[in-house]
Amino acid sequence: MTTAPTQQTALPSSQVLPVGWQLRALDGPVPASIAGVVVEATVPGLVHTDLLTAGLIPDPFLDRNEHAVTWIGETDWEYSTTFEWAPDGNTRHDLVFDGLDTFATVVLNGATLGSTRNQHRTYRFGIDEHLREGVNEITVTFASPVREADRASLEIGYRPHTYSHPFNAVRKAACNFGWDWGLDAASSGIWKEARVEGWSGARLASVRPVTGVEGDRGTVAVHVDIERDGGEGDDEFILELSGCADASATVGAGATSATVEATVEDVQKWWPRGYGEQPLYDLDVTLRRDADVLAGRSLRIGFRTIEVVLEPDADGTSFEFVVNGERVWVRGANWIPDDAFVTRVNRERLAARLDQAEFANLNLLRIWGGGYYESDDFYDLCDERGILVWQDFLFACAAYAEDEPLWSEVEAEVRDNVTRIMPHPSLALWNGNNENIWGFEEWGWEKRVQGRTWGLGYYLDLLPRLVSELDPARSYTPASPWSGTTEIFANDVDHGSVHLWELWNRVDYPAYRDVHARFVAEFGWQGPATWSTITQSISDSPLTPESPGMIHHQKATDGNDKLTDGLVAHLPLPDDTEDWHWAMSLNQALAVTVAIEHQRSESPRCMGSVVWQLNDCWPVTSWAAVDGYGRAKPLLYALKHVFEDQLLTIEPRGAGLAAVAVNDSPSRWDEETVARRVRFDGTVLAEHRYQQARDARSAETTVLPDEIAVPGDIADELVVVESGGRRAFWFFAEYRDSALAAAExxxxxxxxxxxxxxxxxxxxxxxxxxxxxxxxxxxxxxxxxxxxxxxxxxxxxxxxxxxxxxxxxxxxxxxxxxxxxxxxxxx
Incomplete structure (x- = not known):
């Protein structure tokens, strides 16, 4: 138990610095109307959002205003503020920035504390030498991210990358420089909390709880790193756990790390949604010297085992999530930053997005490697809702130099973020990169890198070593897609995880049924934003699919052509814009439905489907199910249907048809099944009844007899299969070739x-x-x-x-x- 503290010289203190900040442009292509203007700044915040609030720039989400604000990323900026400080009895004081975006120089009272080059790190500067009683002045100068990326690319040497900026030369969110669904809006700013911390004796530099389950007993080993204040003497400290577990350990004189272990009897296991409950336990970690409390940390943990299993088998190599010993069929979606200006994303907005994820029956979100490590709020909400998190490390669609200073920056970044995120029970997998090994193999990178390093050392050496050290209970994969070994092509459908983009890019969505994958980590189909979002963000008159604003809000190469090519085999191409919008929205939902029904029908060979993508970061035509203003597209409803626990689908099997009952619920599903061949007017032409036992977490296939599967008139007939309130349809002809009449x-x-x-x-x-x-x-x-x-x-x-x-x-x-x-x- 924790001993009650007695009076001590000083308690740890923290002074958040959210107000009084000012912003001004320095060097760069600054418009005359803004040059010399001092703007009130919000911290956390970004230059773009402050200029928007001040009314100095047009909203880049609207029309083609993106072009009017690209100068911001080409400009140097200065933030400044003052704060008052009085001696508080603490022996050490630090200026802490949880996030600086990105190329910052920090000055306190005229003294340079340091410079930064990594958006994804926390920075701590000792300030006792420069701290004054009374008023203190801080300035943070940000160099242009566009110019710094170009400069870094020259210094370390060219490496292949997608899109127009060398984002792979620096440690900043890749999509911030533009993507095939995102704005080119390279940002600068103090994008996370800034504060002054005072402490004495020692502080907890990091706290890492490694949990497990042994029968009905939970285990937790809390590893801490300790920073001492450098005062005289090497005191012993006591490290204590309280809350769900009571234990303590002595931290020897001079030691800077310690571990304390405990057990929790009759523990309730944490499960992903659909598999059980999500009990969370409070755990308090305290560091004290005698009776004096020096530091503390409060965590919320869960007890479960989780692993991602890649094992050779008769079909190739598996890719399965196993939680508490039970295989989980992953119903997932990829997650991108929820706003191009990430500081506008708060807990309420994340909760709304995760409400939509639950509505769509998702049990996993994959945080894609071209964005950010998400906020604590994101992982908290996933913990509470039972949504598994697949976390990419931040490498995407590019070759990355393994030379200094990048190697050390990556290591520091990974240490920061693994330590921060690993306590969350929803975290299921660390993944090394997005598409980089595949890119090296298939996208012509090998000849372009000219023998230089390209990132493999991160994925096969540094990252797995750090995960093993810092988060040993979690699984790690080097890449997505990943076949399990560099000896097998990364995107081999028989091995591990795959990305399926040929169908959207060049083929057509019925061909999803020709792909027999083990786990699909990316696939998708484009569709426009909702009509209200389009009309709110684009003022073209007339508004057409190819009017200037509409084309600007379509970032994919040949995106509209691919939309058209993917539509006309199934539905006619309308000339009216609102009809075009409905047709493309519907076709997106149809394409993804075909893919997921097929993937689920092949369980257990295939053990997961992670659609690209759940959300958007601005109003754009994209693969998302929820548009940039948070509005559900028809695709979200398609996901709701196709990811239900119990699914009936009709699939081609050989020359005929089969009804597949997918039962991903914890109970048996033994309802009678009725299959009918029906004319469009409702006339039943043939009927077949059968009883089928469907075990929990299983898929059962029944070949339909020819009287059901063989039509008399393909244009005017369909198959309907029903069981226990579930229903599936099969139409013999495409919409455009059918006798479908006007709806009554x-x-x-x-x-x-x-x-x-x-x-x-x-x-x-x-x-x-x-x-x-x-x-x-x-x-x-x-x-x-x-x-x-x-x-x-x-x-x-x-x-x-x-x-x-x-x-x-x-x-x-x-x-x-x-x-x-x-x-x-x-x-």
Whole structure:
């Protein structure tokens, strides 16, 4: 137990420095209207956001304003503030920055404390020599990130990279320099908290709890690093645990590290969502000298075992997440920064995004290597919700020099972030990089690097060594995609994790069914942002798919051409812009549905599907399910359906069809199954009933008889399979080649608490019924979408919104959408 502290000379103190900061431009292509202007600055914050708040720049999210603000990344900037300080009895004082973006020089009272070159590190400067009683002045000068990246590229030598800036020459978020879904808006600023800390005797420099489970007993070994104040004498300290575990250890005189171990009886295991509960335990770590408390840290931990298993087998090499000894079928999405200006992302916004992840039945988010190590709030929320986190180290789509100063910067960055993130039970995997080994093998990098280092030493040496040292209970993979060894092509579908981009880039989405992967870590299909987001951010008149603003908000190379090529085999290309928007939104959802249904149907050969991507960072045509203003696209509803615990899907098998029942729930699913071949008018042409036992966490395949699988008229028939309230459809012909007629709909809308209930009854076959309620109110949300109805069936949608509207608005053709509109109007 912790001994109550007696009176001591000084208690640790912390003075946050959030107010009073000022910002001004220094050298660079600064517009005359801004040169010499001093702006009130927010810390944490960025230059872009401060200039926006001051009304000095246009919003780069709107129209083509991105071009009007690129000068910001080419300019040097200065932040300055003052703070008052009085002696507090502490022997040491540090100026701490949790994050500086990126090329900063820190000065206190005219004395240079140091310079930084890594956005992803915490910086601590001893300031006792320069600290004054009374008013103290801090200046932080930021060099242009664009010019610094160019300069670093020349100094260390060219390495291949994607896009226009050599982001791989510096340690700054790669996508901050622009991506095929992101702004070119290279930022500068004090992007995390700044504070003055006072302490005496010693402080806890790092705290790393390594947890495990042995039967019903939880184990925790807390490793700490200690910084001593350098005073006279080498005192002994006591390191104590309290909260969920009580234990203590003596820290010997002069020692700078220690470990204390404890057990927790009758521990409740932490599970991913869908597999169990997420109990979290409070753990307090205290460092004291005799009865004097010198430092403390409060953590929230969970007890579970987790590993990612790559093992050779008869089919190649597995890739499986195993939690508490149970294999988890991963239903995941890739995560990118939720705003191009990352300091605008707060806990409330993250919670809203994770609400959408849960709505989509996701159990894993992969934090992609071209962005950031996420905030503590992100990992806290994943802990609470049971969402597993796959964390890339920050290397993406480029070759990276292994020379100094980068090697040491990478090591310091990794030590900082592994130590910060590893206490979270949701953290499931550390991954070395995104696509870099694959890029070296297939993208022509080998000849371009001319024998120079390109990053393999990080992925096979430095990173695994640091993970083993700092977080030994976690799995590590060198790359994504990764086959398990450098002896096998990184993106081999039979081995490990794969990225599937040929289908979007060059083939078509039905060909997803020809790929038999073990684990799909990236794949996706583009679609536009929601209509309200487009009209809020683009003022083109007329607005067309190729009008200037629309094209500017399409960052992918030949993106619109790929959208068109991926549509016209399935649906006709509309000429009306709103119809084009609906067609492309629907086609995105259809493509991803085909892929995931196939991947889930191949369980357990395939053990995971991680779609690219959940979210966006600004309003853009992209692969996201949620657009840059946080609004759900039809794709999010498709993910909700296809990632449900129990899924029925109809898949081609050989020359016929098979019904696959995927039961990823903890209970058996033994309902009778009915398969019917039906005409579009609802006439049943053939019926087949069968009983099938579906164990928990299993997939069962039943080949359908020819009377069901072989059509008489491919244009006017479909197969329907139903079991236990689940349903699957198979259409023999593409939409555009079918006899799909105009939808006959009856709509009944009533006001309910919090919004409206909209009941739609079908008088004919209706495919992919949707309510695009953001056209009525940008903040409105509907509970479902993409519903197919047979003649005579109905569905009720619940719309959450505060705005009062005429009830008939929900029945108007721009809001109430179907695939029928696209086909019947074209025909």
């Amino acid at each position: 709909l009856t709509v009944d809308t009533i006001a309910v608490d919090g919004g409206y209930a909209v009941t739609v009854k079908a008088g004919s076959l209706v495919r992919d019924l949707a309510l695009l309620v953001d056209k009525i109110d940008p903040d409105a949300v509907v509970d479902d979408m993409l519903v197919t109805l047979l003649p005579g069936e109905q569905v009720t949608f619940t719309v959450t919104m505060t705005e009062k509207v005429a009830l008939e608005r929900f029945a108007q053709s721009d809001v109430l959408r179907t695939a029928n509109q696209l086909v019947a109007d074209w025909a």
